[in-house]
Amino acid sequence: xxxxxxxxxxxxxxxxxxxxxxxxxxxxxxxxxxxxxxxxxxxxxxxxxxxxxxxxxxxxxxxxxxxxxxxxxxxxxxxxxxxxxxxxxxxxxxxxxxxxxxxxxxxxxxxxxxxxxxxxxxxxxxxxxxxxxxxxxxxxxxxxxxxxxxxxxxxxxxxxxxxxxxxxxxxxxxxxxxxxxxxxxxxxxxxxxxxxxxxxxxxxxxxxxxxxxxxxxxxxxxxxxxxxxxxxxxxxxxxxxxxxxxxxxxxxxxxxxxxxxxxxxxxxxxxxxxx
Ligand SMILES: [Zn+2]
Numbered sequence: 108x109x110x111x112x113x114x115x116x117x118x119x120x121x122x123x124x125x126x127x128x129x130x131x132x133x134x135x136x137x138x139x140x141x142x143x144x145x146x147x148x149x150x151x152x153x154x155x156x157x158x159x160x161x162x163x164x165x166x167x168x169x170x171x172x173x174x175x176x177x178x179x180x181x182x183x184x185x186x187x188x189x190x191x192x193x194x195x196x197x198x199x200x201x202x203x204x205x206x207x208x209x210x211x212x213x214x215x216x217x218x219x220x221x222x223x224x225x226x227x228x229x230x231x232x233x234x235x236x237x238x239x240x241x242x243x244x245x246x247x248x249x250x251x252x253x254x255x256x257x258x259x260x261x262x263x264x265x266x267x268x269x270x271x272x273x274x275x276x277x278x279x280x281x282x283x284x285x286x287x288x289x290x291x292x293x294x295x296x297x298x299x300x301x302x303x304x305x306x307x308x309x310x311x312x313x314x315x316x317x318x319x320x321x322x323x324x325x326x327x328x329x330x331x332x333x334x335x336x337x338x339x340x341x342x343x344x345x346x347x348x349x350x351x352x353x354x355x356x357x358x359x360x361x362x363x364x365x366x367x368x369x370x371x372x373x374x375x376x377x378x379x380x381x382x
Pocket of ligand 1 (some may be wrong): 244245246321323333359360361
């Protein structure tokens with residue numbers, strides 16, 4: 108698994124916002140000589156409409172929304188559709204897109220939690236493949252659950268800190284398998300739980316894994332730590348490779364730039380079976 112990235116993702120910022128260009132810039136600097144890096148395509152309006160309502164897309168385009176977590180950047184629509192395009196390129200090439208903004212809190216009709224469009228959901232829907240989404244960001248992907256709840260051919264699995272933002276995902280329903288975990292769960296119990304679910308879900312007829320790859324569960328993350336070490340991300344990569352089907356992913360959270368590069372590297376080394 109290699110990377111999808113464009114320097115364009117570093118061109119917008121909001122002062123003091125934790126979802127900053129610096130986090131991804133540091134990660135990209137750490138990773139760029141270790142992996143091939145592909146440029147993303149731009150998602151089209153039709154791509155957005157695969158999972159979002161037309162009125163919602165229009166509202167984002169015109170800046171008709173208000174959410175303190177989702178600033179109205181100049182040229183936001185350009186950056187958000189490039190990040191969505193990053194997910195499409197990642198799906199087509201079995202890569203991890205480290206574009207920003209992230210996406211898993213964006214639902215069919217709503218934005219939130221630093222997310223405007225649901226990058227991963229767009230790529231999953233566009234692929235038309237039977238998909239297991241594994242969301243190992245330490246927040247619940249309420250947007251992804253909203254988009255795919257009850258949809259045949261897509262299963263959503265999330266492990267996330269509870270209590271925590273956005274407060275959803277306290278129980279499983281239909282095709283959404285939610286595991287709230289404590290802030291102190293740590294490597295061993297977290298990995299056992301993930302492994303158990305992956306063993307169970309691999310019995311399903313699956314064509315691909317789609318990964319909401321969030322690294323804010325790391326022990327030093329200020330937003331959503333669940334006490335994971337860097338080597339836990341390597342083990343997550345290992346487990347996902349062992350499912351044995353094509354996979355792609357997109358970056359969600361992870362808010363300490365220096366840690367983010369190391370944690371993504373550990374995940375990719377696990378997935379790629381490298382030391
Ligand atoms: Zn998160």
